[in-house]
Amino acid sequence: MxxxxxxxxxxxxxxxxxxxxxxxxxxxxxxxxxxxxxxxxxxxxxxxxxxxxxxxxxxxxxxxxxxxLASGTKSFSGVMAAALVQDGLLKLDEYCADTLREFWSDRYRSAIRVTDLLHLVSGIDGKGGRNFGNVPTYAEAVTATSNKGTGTQFSYGPVPFQIFGELVRRKLIAAKTGDADPLAYLTRRLLDPLGIRPIRWQRGSDGMPHLPSGAAITARDWAKFGQFVLAGGVHQGKALVDPVALRANFEASKANPGYGLTWxxxxxxxxxxxxxxxxxxxxxxxxxxxxxxxxxxxxxxxxxxxxxxxxxxxxxxxxxxxxxxxxxxxxxxxxxxxxxxxx
Structure with a gap:
């Protein structure tokens, strides 16, 4: 010894x-x-x-x-996106306006793809300017405007993650998956199979989970999540997420070479x-x-x-x-x- x-x-x-x-x-x-x-x-x-x-x-x-975890919570969204891709509910290069129909009438927002949103280069102010508090509700987030083209500027903040939450919520309802919200989906698809049990996950006044922050988990459970990602999204010999979409989590945008999809x-x-x-x-x-x-x-x-x-x-x-x-x-x-x- x-x-x-x-x-x-x-x-x-x-x-x-x-x-x-x-x-x-x-x-x-x-x-x-x-x-x-x-x-x-x-x-x-x-x-x-x-x-x-x-x-x-x-x-x-x-x-x-x-x-x-504070903003350490954000990285769950990128991996959840890879699960949605595997389930045929999402494509990273699809237009957000295909689901968030109110985006179609807007010159800039109609051009935003899911990958732009999660790379934080959608053209939407990540902090929402002075329109919102710290973390907006999903309904508030989707009203955020843009006056910039996609991919031109990195803007960090909670708004894109709450927009993603609303996009996921609408997709789950349309697909009739039985999941009530994004956290229910994340729990069923990833957290439960991995044996991860959040101590709590903060929700907003709309009852929806905060995706940019709000998760509280043990060190071991956070490590389990990290190991799952390092293993290419494979758990006990089974791929729980789309491998190409997971690799995209670690591909940078031109606007910020140091940020992938939420990592x-x-x-x-x-x-x-x-x-x-x-x-x-x-x-x-x-x-x-x-x-x-x-x-x-x-x-x-x-x-x-x-x-x-x-x-x-x-x-x-x-x-x-x-x-x-x-x-x-x-x-x-x-x-x-x-x-x-x-x-």
Whole structure:
């Protein structure tokens, strides 16, 4: 055992699923854990090839306690789109106006395709200008106007995701799938088969689930989702989503080379969610770590996917409201991942 050590924390809580790791990797994981904990980290998990290598909880963090993902919720929409494609309910290149009929009368909105909407390059202001609150209802979102051509400008915010929610809702009703709303569909098609149980998922005043934010799940469940994506959407030998549509989740638009369909892909030229988020400031350095896909939320909630290493990393933290107010603060994705990977 002197060459192969179990994670200190996971050994204490007796998780039989935790795999032994070499001492040098244990040292790196401990360094990353210490960095995260010193910056309000409460949950930290490393999974490779579907096996948990390291798991740690501090403060309010608990193995069975879900935590708010904030904007980390957004990436569920891109994968849900791939499930809809497999079910024949959606095409990524179809016009949104085919379902959202009110878009046809608008010069700009009539040209928006689903891929434009989820790439956040539809021409619609992601934040809705001053017309809405933080997260609009589905009905409010579809009234958002546009005065720009599709693909010309990246605009981050909740509005496109709520529009997507309404588009999905109408498709489910028309197809008579039996699902009441997008979350019911996501749960039936993906979350239940993967054994993911959200602790909660916020809904708006219209009763519809918030797709840009609102999910709260455990670190292990977030890691399961990430591993499923890394596995190409295959679970127990069965493809649960369309593989081409899933790969499209990681294809960038011309307007933002660092954003796919609801996933961040740090690389030079990436446009982040905002000047205080810290997500884009290290894009060049992060690109040196190899392929990296990321779901990111306020308070520095993170789900990292590293395809070259077949590794999933979850980091959850306290202080989401503080994160919204202060921005990235003292958190650095590059420092954290460099410590973990020994880069």
């Amino acid at each position: 002197n060459q192969m050590l179990l994670s200190r924390r996971t050994a204490l809580i007796g998780l039989s699923a935790v795999t032994a790791v070499p001492a040098f990797a244990q040292t790196r994981f401990e360094a990353a854990r210490a960095y995260s904990t010193a910056r309000r980290g409460i949950s930290f998990l490393v999974m490779q090839r579907g096996q948990v290598l390291f798991e740690d909880y501090q403060g309010q963090g608990k193995r069975f306690k879900g935590w708010e 961040w892909m740090p690389r030079p030229g990436m446009i982040g969610p905002g000047p205080r988020s810290g997500v884009a400031s290290e894009a060049v350095s992060l690109s040196g770590l190899g392929k990296l896909y990321m779901a990111a939320g306020a308070g520095n909630q993170r789900l990292y996917l590293l395809p070259d290493q077949d590794m999933v990393i979850v980091r959850q933290a306290d202080g989401i409201l503080e994160g919204l107010r202060r921005g990235a603060g003292d958190w650095s994705d590059q420092t954290f991942l460099s410590l973990l990977l020994g880069a």
